Amino acid sequence: MDLRELYQEVILDHGKNPRNHRFPEHHNREGRGYNPLCGDKIALRLQLDGDTIRDVGFVGHGCAISQASCSTMTEAVKGKTVEEAEALFSKFHAMVMGEDGADDDSDSLGKLVVFAGVREFPMRVKCATLGWHTLNHALRDEGGEATTE
């Protein structure tokens, strides 16, 4: 087990200086996420223009993994359609869960592959997926709160 596999430079950087760590000026979707395991909470807002995510941002606190995951996620989904964002989440999820064949998709994940090391740390998978669950929640406009449980 190599810690650097988990705490890659990109993750440390985004953990320390998360991008899109603010609410967008305009939004028409909102999601709140909660990890009952550690008490971490985030709120995410996005502006959906037709089917496209025009802008997205989040506020909240958490560990380096969850903050970096939210940060890279907002970068990755900005400008994407809802369908594309959901497909990305499936691939990301398969990767951090270490599902069979997940590696084949690593090209399409771009920068998000830095989270591949999370699969070696099962206790931290929820940290990496909190932001994504919250995004999913916001896209489905479900109200309430997404949890990692």
Added chain:
Amino acid sequence: MTQPSTIAIPSGVGFDVRRVQDDFPALHQEVHGKPLVYLDSAATTLKPQTVIDTVSDVYARDCSNIHRAVHLLSQRATARYEDAREKVRSFLNAKSSTEVIFTRGTTESINLVAQSWARTFLQEGDEVLVTELEHHSNIVPWQIVCQQVGAELIVVPMTDRGEILREAFEERLSSRTRLVAMAHVSNALGTVLPVEELIELAHEKRALVLLDGAQAVSHISVDVQALDCDFYAFSGHKLYGPTGVGVLYGRERLLEGMPPYQGGGDMIRSVTFAETIYNDLPYKFEAGTPNVAGAIGLGAAIDYFRSLDLDAVRAHESAVLQYATEALESVSGLRLIGTAPGKVASASFLMDAVHPHDIGTIVDSEGVAIRTGHHCAQPVMEHFGIAATARASLGMYNTTEDIDALVRALHKVQELFG
């Protein structure tokens, strides 16, 4: 980061920590290629070989149900189970073993009092007093029963050092208070509550007192008669015993007047569809087949624990905690959460710009096991305006070398995040 200053540890008169370490097989292993440093005894203590052997022996030799069959195995298992009850009685200095009820753990013990005593005897306008530093298991059962009967839950605030002061307690206590439910020792902060004084105040108002002793029994001496508490709850697995077994002590007079908590086998004297007559204490509260091997294992844990010079054990733990406190304070950017004078066994802390979960993962990779999170005490976290802490907690087998290993691992955290 500076190296911690060295504190002279009393040279183990009456307590040989190396010999004790030899008794705990789980200590002697590597994790992630490093020797294990176990600093999570507030979550659960490791088990000495004698407890492991006892549980194994119950299954290997005396495996049978208790209080039922006439065959020899059942007689032996029943005798050992009741013998364990007597060991608990003696450990707590209860008047009678009928006041000792085996449960699944502290949580079930508290729920038993909430659903049997409080649900029966509380009504609208009554108040249950808890403190701000309680574990969720000493909050939620009272919320549930207060909702059921229309009573109110009142919270005694703690200070920023994590203390419960007499004045704050007195301010919340009233003639409407029927029960005070409070920790003997805080799990998140290690604070020892001034329970003797608070129990006296509660009794002056004719309120009963339940103590959550989960974090106390392995660190301070407990005498339920001297404390004069009405209920005392603890878990076996935090006293070097097995998981899945715990104890509720209750005054006989109170237990007699309480209805059963669960219905089932062993808690009855006779059953017809017209009428069921309940069994005597303590069996009235032990429905179904209990954790026989667990209770006997707890008895073995108590035997082991009491075979040691407990004053020397406590002096050792207190010296290691003092060493840990100074060592942690010397780590730059580290802040201790919970600094009550006289605290025991736990050091909760935060580090600048590093989330506790990241601390936990990194020190784990160095072989150091600590707990990170809200410690099932979210109101405590809320008080300090934080979501989580990292917590190093001690058992009697820990040494200053373990603290040195923790500090070295925290250095790694700073390297990675610096």
